Amino acid sequence: MTPNSDMDVSTPRSMRDQFAIVGVGETTYTRGSGRSTRALGTWAIRNAMEDAGLGPDDIDGMLSYSNNDSTPATFMAGDLGIRLNFFMDCYGGGSSTEALIGMATGVIAAGMCKTVVIFRAMNGFSQVRIGGTGARSAVPVDGDNLHSRAYGWQSAGQMFAPSFLRHMYDYGTTPEQVAMVKVVHSEHASNNPKALYKKRLTVDDVLSSRMICKPLHLLDCCVETDNATAIIVTSIDRARDCKHRPAIIRSIAGRVCKPRADMHYQAGPISTVAGHYAKDILWPNAGVGPEDIDVTGAYDAFTFTTMLQLEDYGFCKKGEGGQYVSDGTTRLGGKRPNNTSGGHLCEGYTHGMNMVIENVRQLRGDVDDSCPIGPDGKRQHTYDYREGGCRQVKDVELTANLGWANPGTGSAMVMMRG
Amino acid sequence: MALEGDRYGMKLTVNDLDIENLEYFRHCSEHNFHLQKCTKDGLLRYPPTTACPWCTNPESEWVPVEGKGTIHSYTEIHHAIQPAFKGRTPYMLLVVDLDTQKGQPTEHEALRVVGNLTTPDGELAPPDMVKKVGIGTRVRMVFQDVGEGLSLPMWTIDETAQQPEKPWRYPQE
Numbered sequence: 001m002t003p004n005s006d007m008d009v010s011t012p013r014s015m016r017d018q019f020a021i022v023g024v025g026e027t028t029y030t031r032g033s034g035r036s037t038r039a040l041g042t043w044a045i046r047n048a049m050e051d052a053g054l055g056p057d058d059i060d061g062m063l064s065y066s067n068n069d070s071t072p073a074t075f076m077a078g079d080l081g082i083r084l085n086f087f088m089d090c091y092g093g094g095s096s097t098e099a100l101i102g103m104a105t106g107v108i109a110a111g112m113c114k115t116v117v118i119f120r121a122m123n124g125f126s127q128v129r130i131g132g133t134g135a136r137s138a139v140p141v142d143g144d145n146l147h148s149r150a151y152g153w154q155s156a157g158q159m160f161a162p163s164f165l166r167h168m169y170d171y172g173t174t175p176e177q178v179a180m181v182k183v184v185h186s187e188h189a190s191n192n193p194k195a196l197y198k199k200r201l202t203v204d205d206v207l208s209s210r211m212i213c214k215p216l217h218l219l220d221c222c223v224e225t226d227n228a229t230a231i232i233v234t235s236i237d238r239a240r241d242c243k244h245r246p247a248i249i250r251s252i253a254g255r256v257c258k259p260r261a262d263m264h265y266q267a268g269p270i271s272t273v274a275g276h277y278a279k280d281i282l283w284p285n286a287g288v289g290p291e292d293i294d295v296t297g298a299y300d301a302f303t304f305t306t307m308l309q310l311e312d313y314g315f316c317k318k319g320e321g322g323q324y325v326s327d328g329t330t331r332l333g334g335k336r337p338n339n340t341s342g343g344h345l346c347e348g349y350t351h352g353m354n355m356v357i358e359n360v361r362q363l364r365g366d367v368d369d370s371c372p373i374g375p376d377g378k379r380q381h382t383y384d385y386r387e388g389g390c391r392q393v394k395d396v397e398l399t400a401n402l403g404w405a406n407p408g409t410g411s412a413m414v415m416m417r418g
Numbered sequence: 419m420a421l422e423g424d425r426y427g428m429k430l431t432v433n434d435l436d437i438e439n440l441e442y443f444r445h446c447s448e449h450n451f452h453l454q455k456c457t458k459d460g461l462l463r464y465p466p467t468t469a470c471p472w473c474t475n476p477e478s479e480w481v482p483v484e485g486k487g488t489i490h491s492y493t494e495i496h497h498a499i500q501p502a503f504k505g506r507t508p509y510m511l512l513v514v515d516l517d518t519q520k521g522q523p524t525e526h527e528a529l530r531v532v533g534n535l536t537t538p539d540g541e542l543a544p545p546d547m548v549k550k551v552g553i554g555t556r557v558r559m560v561f562q563d564v565g566e567g568l569s570l571p572m573w574t575i576d577e578t579a580q581q582p583e584k585p586w587r588y589p590q591e
Contacts, residue, residue, distance in 0.1 A: 137499045140429035143436045147465040151534050152503040153511045161493030162513045169553050169586050213495040214588040265513055268526030
């Protein structure tokens, strides 16, 4: 257990290692899908079912999340020949993935259903722009929102920026350090054939891109894409019968909040985020600490969100996040790579699910890079991380996903190789 | 009665069931900042809520609060997304620690009242004024009238206050 925490990790947790992710699937990541979220969703779910080796009769639960920009589970199930014993369509964006995986394990444990598919389908570029431009930016402002949107404080970047700037003020974090998040993720994306942006970038590229809202340059912000993603959760005994080695769920912290979730800026320090609270659920339930983790998936809606979360979950000391994300630790070949797919900054924006998918593949030892496929149908990973090469990390046993909704709300999950 | 306003073409409304916000903005429209004070623990809170966030007591009274404080953090927006703010960049969003109740009930808490940096008459600050302001700048509250009975609190540089020699600003100008 980490020296950063004094939590007792010896308590047995009944849900630990009892559930697994057995299937993952996605569509292409594009800017202009040319199809509905219903078509995207069924595409991704079909891929996840194929990946797991499961048919429509094997799936009886469905969960989704959206910001009213998707298609409900009932429509997806109909198109896939699935009869549901359980479903919920939840409102939410980032940090929903891990929380919904936790809900899936709960409903399976309650005997409500046996196997749950979770999906996120969105045209985040061509329909409802995730950056908040277009139709969403022009809606009238009512009631409680008069304390934010009326001031031109509306998009995710605008809303989070005071936390980011205050971190620079409190700890001396520099723009160059934080830009390294984008640099590193762009390197990872260059080894990911399905990433939207595959070009490797430099710190200068990030800092010379145009200012959106201080401290966020254009390249500190994630991409907006059209895509759907899906994952399948089931009990560990069923998981053993699926096609791939299961990614076993050790621990989940779901949509944990700072005090005053109605306006988290009221409770300081504002440069501390929800991970500060979530870590005290995540690590004890997992029975491991941050130093045991091989690969992280720290949500990169912005370069800063990755840094703040890694810091508050205890991967480094408080205030040293800038150093942690810029010293090579998070790179492929480094001690603990982060977002090996390129994440939201480069691969595509899915409100967090692609980062879980990537870690499932890392745990299988079967990341979809450009390495040659051998006679056994599996990639022969070279562990040569140069541009266009491998992005599989050697011997991944434990991963951590750190999901972000806003500075005041986050989720996390630890998975273990099956 | 419901309130309606317009800020640079952006429609603002408060519906007639939203009694906490109606009362808050009624005081703002008189350019007299008020917050709810809990009748039990005596703590002020921002923004308006239906109960005290510290003791859950639903009873409160509206009391006048001095509109003076220090910038705790900010963002300077160069790419506006709302139509109302296009063509008005750069503009600043300030998160201001009021002097009143700073550091209470715990060390890291304060009444952090948001607003734009504006001129003393409540219009968005011109670029040369934006450049002068950062974390630590002392500000005072002013109001922008945006409709019949509806005004928004804003922040302007406090000309009479002692200012920090160099307020903290994002290093890359």
